[in-house]
Amino acid sequence: MPERERKKSGTNLLYSMMAEAASYDDAVILGRGDPDFDTPEHIIAAAKEAMVQHHSDTAPPEGLPALREAIAARVERVSGVAYDPATEVVVTNGGQEALFLMVLTLIGPGDEMVVPEPNYNTYLDSTRFAGGRQIEVDTFPHQNFRADPADVRRAVNERTKALLLVSPNNPAASVISPQDMRDLAQIACDHDLFIISDEIYDLFVYDDVVHTSAAAMPGARERTLTLNALSKAYSMTGWRVGWVTGPAPLMERLRELKAAITGATSIISQYAGIAALTGPQEPVQMFADTYVRRRRVVLDALDEMGIEYGVPEGGQFIFADIGFTGLDSMQFAQRVLSEQHVLVYPGSAFSEARKQYIRMTFLQPEGTLREGMERMKFAMEGIRADIGNGSAR
Amino acid sequence: MPPDSVAALLQRHRVNENLNAAVIPAAARNTLDLAADAVVGPLDERIIEATGAALDAGHTHYEPVPGIDGLRATLAQHLNEATGAQYEAANLLVTAGMQESRFLTLQLIDAGDGAIALPEVVHPGARKALGARPRETVSLVVDAERRLPRLAAIRAALEGGSRLLYIESPSRLSGATLDGDEMAAIAALLADHDAGAIIDRGLAPWASGSVAAPTARVALIGEAFPGAGIDSWLAGYIAVPQDWLPPIQSQKQIMAICTATPAQFGALEAGSLYAEEQPARLAHMQALRAGLQQRARAAGLDVLAGGAAGLLALRLSPSQKSEGLARLAAAGYQVADGSDFGAPDVLRLTVCDAARAALDLLADA
Numbered sequence: 080m081p082e083r084e085r086k087k088s089g090t091n092l093l094y095s096m097m098a099e100a101a102s103y104d105d106a107v108i109l110g111r112g113d114p115d116f117d118t119p120e121h122i123i124a125a126a127k128e129a130m131v132q133h134h135s136d137t138a139p140p141e142g143l144p145a146l147r148e149a150i151a152a153r154v155e156r157v158s159g160v161a162y163d164p165a166t167e168v169v170v171t172n173g174g175q176e177a178l179f180l181m182v183l184t185l186i187g188p189g190d191e192m193v194v195p196e197p198n199y200n201t202y203l204d205s206t207r208f209a210g211g212r213q214i215e216v217d218t219f220p221h222q223n224f225r226a227d228p229a230d231v232r233r234a235v236n237e238r239t240k241a242l243l244l245v246s247p248n249n250p251a252a253s254v255i256s257p258q259d260m261r262d263l264a265q266i267a268c269d270h271d272l273f274i275i276s277d278e279i280y281d282l283f284v285y286d287d288v289v290h291t292s293a294a295a296m297p298g299a300r301e302r303t304l305t306l307n308a309l310s311k312a313y314s315m316t317g318w319r320v321g322w323v324t325g326p327a328p329l330m331e332r333l334r335e336l337k338a339a340i341t342g343a344t345s346i347i348s349q350y351a352g353i354a355a356l357t358g359p360q361e362p363v364q365m366f367a368d369t370y371v372r373r374r375r376v377v378l379d380a381l382d383e384m385g386i387e388y389g390v391p392e393g394g395q396f397i398f399a400d401i402g403f404t405g406l407d408s409m410q411f412a413q414r415v416l417s418e419q420h421v422l423v424y425p426g427s428a429f430s431e432a433r434k435q436y437i438r439m440t441f442l443q444p445e446g447t448l449r450e451g452m453e454r455m456k457f458a459m460e461g462i463r464a465d466i467g468n469g470s471a472r
Numbered sequence: 473m474p475p476d477s478v479a480a481l482l483q484r485h486r487v488n489e490n491l492n493a494a495v496i497p498a499a500a501r502n503t504l505d506l507a508a509d510a511v512v513g514p515l516d517e518r519i520i521e522a523t524g525a526a527l528d529a530g531h532t533h534y535e536p537v538p539g540i541d542g543l544r545a546t547l548a549q550h551l552n553e554a555t556g557a558q559y560e561a562a563n564l565l566v567t568a569g570m571q572e573s574r575f576l577t578l579q580l581i582d583a584g585d586g587a588i589a590l591p592e593v594v595h596p597g598a599r600k601a602l603g604a605r606p607r608e609t610v611s612l613v614v615d616a617e618r619r620l621p622r623l624a625a626i627r628a629a630l631e632g633g634s635r636l637l638y639i640e641s642p643s644r645l646s647g648a649t650l651d652g653d654e655m656a657a658i659a660a661l662l663a664d665h666d667a668g669a670i671i672d673r674g675l676a677p678w679a680s681g682s683v684a685a686p687t688a689r690v691a692l693i694g695e696a697f698p699g700a701g702i703d704s705w706l707a708g709y710i711a712v713p714q715d716w717l718p719p720i721q722s723q724k725q726i727m728a729i730c731t732a733t734p735a736q737f738g739a740l741e742a743g744s745l746y747a748e749e750q751p752a753r754l755a756h757m758q759a760l761r762a763g764l765q766q767r768a769r770a771a772g773l774d775v776l777a778g779g780a781a782g783l784l785a786l787r788l789s790p791s792q793k794s795e796g797l798a799r800l801a802a803a804g805y806q807v808a809d810g811s812d813f814g815a816p817d818v819l820r821l822t823v824c825d826a827a828r829a830a831l832d833l834l835a836d837a
């Protein structure tokens with residue numbers, strides 16, 4: 080007896096496109112946010128060591144103390160916020176479980192969360208699971224998808240329980256500025272709201288943009304749950320190690336929920352996580368430097384194609400407007416996939432309102448990206464020709 | 473002063489009794505930890521090699537949501553051999569361990585308009601999973617000897633409108649299993665009432681003979697290859713009719729994306745060695761358990777009817793139990809308290825050498 084009515088989610092749509100892309104030998108995959116780099120060798124070595132030395136260690140649901148300590152140190156170093164590893168850090172199965180736990184902790188039936196749109200679609204799925212609703216605040220490419228605090232303030236009502244801040248953002252690639260972050264935190268304080276802060280891309284910011292942590296803002300720490308994960312920063316998407324930090328009273332409830340939904344996190348992954356956070360950090364810097372160059376390759380190509388986008392200030396995505404083609408994002412993505420074997424994600428998978436956008440990653444070697452861009456230009460020529468004779472669809 | 477919103481939120485969670493159910497460790501690691509339902513066995517080097525090779529080969533990225541194909545197929549084959557089912561890989565979803573299996577099935581399988589029927593004695597993880605997003609439950613009365621739900625109780629629950637049962641066989645508290653006739657009767661009741669069941673058979677590899685389990689209208693859940701030494705790596709499974717899978721898989725995507733690759737590749741290798749290695753482990757554990765049972769009975773302790781070789785459950789009077797727990801605690805032993813399962817008169821010990829000394833402490837209580 081499956082849940083009887085469940086419409087095909089955006090996520091399922093993406094999986095069917097990924098399957099199609101996988102069927103082409105020469106596919107250029109600019110879809111999923113999965114860095115092409117394999118996990119650095121010293122982390123794999125630590126995992127192998129853990130298989131020998133610690134294969135039967137058990138951990139409490141909140142994670143190994145040594146990992147929580149490493150996480151607290153990392154958060155303090157990067158975000159400037161101190162957390163007690165004993166009571167204010169919970170290790171999770173990747174950022175995804177962290178996200179789900181944050182929503183489940185803070186949002187109950189009938190509660191509302193204010194969400195700048197577009198945003199990472201799992202927040203909507205998780206909010207629905209919890210019986211809550213999202214109130215969306217529109218953002219625009221010509222403002223690099225900035226969430227205007229004045230718009231956010233207007234969206235708050237008596238049912239609002241939380242603000243969602245994903246910075247750097249997926250898919251919009253916007254980064255909340257220090258001043259906006261201060262203003263957004265002030266809104267949370269004024270209306271006694273919780274903040275859900277997703278900082279999974281915090282190490283990837285471009286063009287002198289700086290990352291700001293919501294919990295570091297005045298009055299915010301006691302009302303903010305923050306997630307991060309090793310997935311993107313260390314190319315560890317398959318290992319499933321993430322975490323939530325927050326004030327002890329909220330984290331106590333989040334820990335109970337962690338115990339309720341999965342219990343502890345895989346021991347081998349946790350030891351790998353300790354190695355990632357306490358070992359050499361050069362690979363992370365290398366990834367970040369590489370993304371700077373790759374991002375340029377894609378942006379230059381989009382400029383040549385005359386495709387408008389919000390300048391990606393951070394993260395690993397570009398959200399581009401293909402509305403002028405007359406195609407909706409699904410048609411566009413399907414066309415470049417079947418004609419040119421280039422996988423980009425349709426904006427409609429993120430929200431109905433973003434039907435004229437596509438999301439692209441730059442998580443491929445520069446040569447592959449150039450090849451993908453050449454093919455996209457080719458597809459665009461065809462599409463422009465179709466526009467010319469009125470048959471783009 | 474915490475914000476008012478924090479106080480209101482804490483109140484909402486505090487009244488949720490299920491969410492506040494106990495957390496029992498999954499696998500015992502050291503000699504004083506006797507609270508788990510089995511010890512973690514030694515790890516075969518081939519598992520380390522295979523997992524390391526998979527990581528070296530670049531399996532450090534996202535894998536498919538329902539699990540890597542090879543592991544799904546291996547789990548299907550293992551279940552088919554153990555239960556006579558006809559699962560294919562497409563019936564299987566790999567989980568990040570038993571608790572995720574409980575959560576995904578208890579939260580996502582449609583229970584119609586009725587309450588979910590839960591044995592009054594059940595692993596606290598089942599209650600916890602239900603507490604994460606409260607779902608209505610009714611309680612199934614259990615028998616005194618095995619602590620397994622009575623057929624009459626199951627029938628009454630179905631007649632009362634329940635459309636989803638949760639059953640453990642072997643019981644996570646006593647280790648006792650429902651026999652083939654009982655399972656057949658349950659299957660017939662499910663068919664009569666257009667109802668479904670979640671059957672936790674995670675301890676079945678620790679019971680001798682086959683542990684019956686119907687598969688139509690049923691989700692089978694459990695740990696992947698318990699005893700192979702990878703318990704803490706956390707891989708589990710859900711086996712369901714294919715049309716039950718989509719909502720479960722969607723939710724797995726929402727809360728996990730996929731299961732950790734080291735755990736999956738470790739389980740894959742463990743699965744390929746299982747038929748070769750588990751029988752000897754089982755025989756060893758059964759002999760150990762038989763010795764402990766004899767020792768307990770000789771000392772006048774009342775051992776519950778069991779079957780799973782990893783655990784031993786004792787029935788104690790209230791004074792025996794409280795004094796016994798105090799003695800165990802003083803000596804540094806930790807055991808599972810039946811109160812957490814809904815059986816306040818029971819203590820459960822992990823079967824291992826160290827359990828002898830613990831039994832002696834209880835016998836003196």
Ligand SMILES: Cc1ncc(COP(=O)(O)O)c(C=O)c1O
Binds near residue numbers: 112279316321728
């Ligand atoms: C904004 C955001 N949060 C959380 C996640 C989850 O990441 P993971 O579970 O792989 O750590 C993602 C993944 O793409 C993401 O983009």
